Amino acid sequence: MKLVRLIANLGYGNRKEVTRLFREGRVTDPAGEVLYADDRAVHAEIRIDGEPLDPPTGLVLLMHKPTGYTCSRKDAGRLVYDLLPPRWRRRDPALSTVGRLDRDTSGLLLLTDDGALLHRIISPRANVAKVYEATLARDLHGGEGELFESGTLMLESETTPLAPAHLQVLEPRRARLTVTEGRYHQVRRMFAAAGNHVETLERVAIGRLTLDGLASGAWRALAAEEVARVFEPPPLP
Ligand code: URA
Numbered sequence: 240m241k242l243v244r245l246i247a248n249l250g251y252g253n254r255k256e257v258t259r260l261f262r263e264g265r266v267t268d269p270a271g272e273v274l275y276a277d278d279r280a281v282h283a284e285i286r287i288d289g290e291p292l293d294p295p296t297g298l299v300l301l302m303h304k305p306t307g308y309t310c311s312r313k314d315a316g317r318l319v320y321d322l323l324p325p326r327w328r329r330r331d332p333a334l335s336t337v338g339r340l341d342r343d344t345s346g347l348l349l350l351t352d353d354g355a356l357l358h359r360i361i362s363p364r365a366n367v368a369k370v371y372e373a374t375l376a377r378d379l380h381g382g383e384g385e386l387f388e389s390g391t392l393m394l395e396s397e398t399t400p401l402a403p404a405h406l407q408v409l410e411p412r413r414a415r416l417t418v419t420e421g422r423y424h425q426v427r428r429m430f431a432a433a434g435n436h437v438e439t440l441e442r443v444a445i446g447r448l449t450l451d452g453l454a455s456g457a458w459r460a461l462a463a464e465e466v467a468r469v470f471e472p473p474p475l476p
Contacts, residue, residue: 242266242285243276249293250329260287293324296332296352299466302458303450304348306439310339319348322456337361338369338421346371346442347450349469350458360445360469363402366419368473370444371426376436378411383433387416394428404429415443417473447471 240248246266247257260266264273267286274280282295300323304310308317312328319336320328327334330352337349338361351357360367384406386392392401401422407415416426427437443449447468453459 241276242274242278242280245282246285246287246292248296248331250326250331251287293326293330294460296330298334298350298352299356299461300334300350300458301448301450301453301461301465302348302350303453303455304340304345305455306343306345309342310336310348316342319350322458323350340442341424341427341440344371344440344442345455346440347445347448348442349445349461356466361421363420365470367469368417368419368444368446369421369442370415370417370473372409372413372415372441372443373426373430373437374439375412375414375430376438377434379408379414379435380433383414383430383435384408386433387429392429392432394422394425394432397422401425401429444473445469447473 243254243257243261246260247254251257251260258276261274261276265288266274267289268274268280268284269286271289274285282292285292302319302322304319308319308322310319312318312320320334323334332352332354334350334352335357337351337357340346340348349360359365387404387406390400390403394401402419404419405417409415416429418425422428426440430437448465
């Protein structure tokens with residue numbers, strides 16, 4: 240790929256702006272030698288104003304989503320993209336959230352510019368486990384586990400029952416729920432169907448991947464072997 244396009248696709252500017260970066264001698268190799276738009280150079284060997292380029296495409300980010308942020312590009316209010324460097328919003332291919340968490344849900348969120356990977360994770364056929372911890376308005380009555388595991392629970396206005404989901408009771412009003420689908424407001428609606436109300440909801444794992452101490456609002460790029468953990472079943476309680 241031509242250098243101007245490679246750099247423009249990373250969000251550093253449109254082609255005209257990136258061409259100007261070359262003319263101003265701001266694009267160099269690691270030794271500070273000026274690169275020209277027609278030069279050949281690999282991603283890792285390019286500097287802009289002395290700084291390494293942003294990560295190449297094929298990026299997978301792990302984010303600890305705080306409550307109050309929306310998984311959307313254009314909603315009013317705070318967006319999860321606001322937590323990333325502003326330039327990253329102009330990347331092509333674009334970074335997208337892998338599924339969504341509600342504005343009032345916190346926890347583990349993945350973002351990627353790899354469309355095939357994204358579909359592999361969210362496809363219902365992939366059976367990827369999403370693990371949530373919920374605090375509830377009322378004590379659990381004891382029948383929820385069987386209801387969620389049954390494979391027959393039908394949520395309002397849906398036409399197919401939910402796949403079996405696994406409930407682990409942590410406290411009378413706290414539970415961990417593992418689901419393999421990603422239906423709209425699924426966890427909140429499941430507890431509502433069981434006569435309860437979710438007060439707080441956090442996603443704690445996807446497959447075997449956890450936040451592992453990542454602070455609220457923070458994010459980091461994942462290595463390929465960390466991404467692979469998404470497809471492993473979470474450890475049994
Ligand atoms: N289920 C919900 O109800 N909300 C989320 O954000 C994720 C799963």
